[in-house]
Amino acid sequence: MTRSQKGISRRGVLAGTTGLATGAGLGLHPGVEIAQAEGATGEAGEAAGTAAPPASVQTAAAAVERHGDAIIRISRDVWEAAELSLAEAQSARIHLRALEAAGFRTVSEGTSGYPTAFVSEWSQGAGGPVVAYLPEYDALPALGNAAEPRQTPAPSGNVDGHGCGHNMLGAGCTGGAIALKTMMERDGKPGTVRVYGCASEEAQGAKVYFVRDGLFDDVDLALAWHPAPVAAVGELMTSANVAVKVRFAGRTAHAGNTPWDGRSALKGAELFGVGLQFMREHLLPTTRMHYVYEQAGVAPNIVPDVAQIWLTLRAESVEEVQRVVAWARDVARGAGLMTQTEAEFDLYYGMHDILPNTPSIDLLHRHMAARPPQWAEAEQQFARACQREMDLPETGLATQVLPKIGPTKVGGSSDLGDISKVVPMAVFGWPTAGQGTSLHTWAITACGGMSIGDRASLDTARILAGAGYDAVTDPGVLAAAKADLDARMAGKTYVPLLPADRTEPIGIPDWLRKTGQDEVVSFDPAGARGGQRRRSAGTSTSSRVSAVASAALRRPSRSGRPVGARSRNSPGGMESRPRPCSTTRPRSIRWRTCRATVSRGRPEASARRRRETVPVAPRGSGPAPACAASGARAYRWTAVTATSM
């Protein structure tokens, strides 16, 4: 290893493997993380390849080769689609298409309030472990690029692009699941392979909602990977993170004639920012606070009556971030008092810190080390050309698997954190661009759209399938992973940072919202409407999906809790009077949406609809709240998770 390569590897370990969930804004202070990495790798480093390669390495490679075309097609098609967070409908369909073709059942679409999330699974035999894979597939704005080693627009004209490599990430995860199914079928091993379509990782990642809604309750192991400049895995601990909108409401007035009549919301926001700066000195060095002004008035001669700050708070633990939140809330209230404005503090999203799971990390590392990355010379030349364009050392793509990284805290965050608190979870980094290449750059997009991206998708599918197979077939693997989780969580209980009353992320595009009519169809495929669909956008499988979803989610849970079916509470056509919604709470769903259809004697097609979302009682059965849609002559309850894309 040359000197420059060594330098890159140390930096790259963190820049790369902590690149997961960059949508949460991972930013690392070079001095801090490199010092941590020095200590961590020096002490806990484990030479790659020292342990005997697992036998499943070969069989996983064969299974991936068999599905190679499908895996590459996922990566290429999602790369081409390049859809932003919360709008990645086509990309989700690309995954579901591949999974259904491989024999997986679509259990849920529009999962947990995310129109572009899904759950798909395949089972064999009675019982057996449940292994989860976590594909992501959202792109980033303004990072569209041709698959060429220079910054140049994509031929499609799409300005958005996979600058975080989620086209490959998704292909590797879904491909790993498909390959694992093949391996289990060959050997007749019982178990379940489940794929969670992790929508919107770059914004308000769906994984947090999944965990909050209990979708991981029966999972034994969750596996994922993320593009990186290096091949590495280790005990990286991301930060807990909350996202807040702080809105100030004042009173407008003529700033020249009668300023005394106004109260400036902007001044409230400014004082809030100043208050945060004065907080900093007294916070732990690992705490992060960053914000932008989203609204700050429209013209200086109008006293601004509205101002809004978008704030992120991070700390090394959930407990610490909650202390910071409480203080920041006080600062907002104080700023409102000082300016005689109203301050509203809306904590709308939150992620836990990642809890490492050593046995799962070791498992992944064994499979990574068994076959280090290999590249064609043309691919190395492509990567070096990208590095040259970016003024990086022309070292090409990494060809080694780094020693396992020891315990290392990082400032960034990931929605994998919530999963890691409830089931054993591990994620690794694998090269998809030249060493030293930062994620969220055009070069990641460029490399991901050609054979480098293909190869990374196949390699990571092999690693994930092999590790999954070991987990399914060796009870010791899962027992060790579970014991590690239990030990790390001893005395603690997972409590989501996500507010309990939040039913869906902010910013779902209108075109992805379904009409009430569609929902009725999706729950009543053989009902009075005869499966007619008024709108077709993205709803092609809704009827079929709901049927299989009911069956799939009706399986008894391992914890012995009742596993409810999807709500289908108003079979048949329009009801003549309101009636309470189902008393059976869907297992994985905490929220239901009531879409009241108020026909008022008019033809159904012109019926006015209103939508209400209400909390459902805690887990288990019990009467659900009454519909509050007064005046409705008919209504139906449907589960939020059952809306299709």
Ligand SMILES: [Zn+2]
């Ligand atoms: Zn990413």
